[in-house]
Amino acid sequence: MIELSVETRHTSEMVEITELVKEAAIKTGVKSGLVAVFTPHTTASIVLFENVDPKLRRDFLEALGRVAPADLDYHHQGENAAAHIKSSLCGVRVVVPMQNAQLMLGEWQGIFLCEFDGPRERKVIVQVIG
Ligand code: ZN
Helix, strand or coil: CEEEEEECCCCCEEEECHHHHHHHHHHCCCCCEEEEEECCCCCEEEEEEECCCHHHHHHHHHHHHHHCCCCCCCCCCCCCHHHHHHHHHHCCEEEEEEECCEECCCCCEEEEEEECCCCCEEEEEEEEEC
16 A cells, blocks of 8 residues: 655645556556555545546536535535535545556546645555455
């Protein structure tokens, strides 16, 4: 198991971590298996997303903002209810097959950490199940 640290810079953003995950997976020494990527937070997520057009990331964050707007009258005391809701909707893990030390991602797929309550230092855990 490898623990990564990812620094976010904005309240809300998507940070591509595909290369970090690939390096971590290779470091484990397991060449083929399932790569589990998990973040132990309740206001961030791990997703697979299209990794070519950065404008699409903006569209995704704006769409989530329409599902859980920041300015609703939430019951939660912490002022970050919208971030908790987005995190649960998007999930905190992905699993990607690995073959001969290559992540079997599709041509347009990247692994992203979604920040919903930043900027912060986020933990990402990578474990390869061989
Ligand atoms: Zn909270």
